[in-house]
Amino acid sequence: MKRLFDLFLCLSALLLLLIPVLLVALLVKLTSRGPVVYWSDRLGQDNKIFRMPKFRTMQVETPAVATHLLTNPDQYLTPIGSFLRKSSLDELPQLWSILCGDMSFVGPRPALYNQDDLIGLRTEQQVHTLLPGLTGWAQINGRDELPIPQKVKLDAYYLEHRSFLLDVKILLLTFLKVIRRDGITH
DSSP: OHHHHHHHHHHHHHHHHHHHHHHHHHHHHHHSSSOSEEEEEEEOGGGOEEEEEEEOOBOTTOOSSOGGGSSSGGGGBOTTHHHHHHHTGGGTTHHHHHHHTSOEEESSOOOBTTOHHHHHHHHHTTGGGSOOEEEOHHHHTTGGGSOHHHHHHHHHHHHHHOOHHHHHHHHHHHHHHHHHTTTOOO
16 A cells, blocks of 8 residues: 555646756756756665666765765755755655665655664664664654654654554654744754
8 A cells, every 4th residue: 555655646746746856957967067957876675776867966076975074064965955955846856766676755864875873773673673764753753853862763663663654644744844844854
């Protein structure tokens, strides 16, 4: 049922967001050199690596590490990178990952392949068995502001309590957070 819901919602979103996606792609191309979409290696279900797309918000030469590990992440942002991140428009290409079945709308955010601390804690808590999501319980309860152990605790809560109604609640609360730009640091 969850997969059918993801497909229905994804196809609906693609139809509604086709023009905004094309506009963002054009803006990324016009404001910085390099590809429009950045593909990063992420850990999916059962810690299998998949390639996740995002609109590129950082300069081409930015080190491939989590943003919080960069000394001065703002120096790497493209001219529209901050806006894309704060508005979450950089996440729109992940609809492709949902269509392909690498992600769901709701689940723990996919870890970078080199986030060993996050991967280890999630594996201990069995969170790695879930399909990663575009949004999740941790995102609506703190987003970028949470330390990794707290994120994993929230992901484990989702693992134990997941349901269709909880997914709908998370999607609605995510929409409100994005509109308010709550919990975004970069």
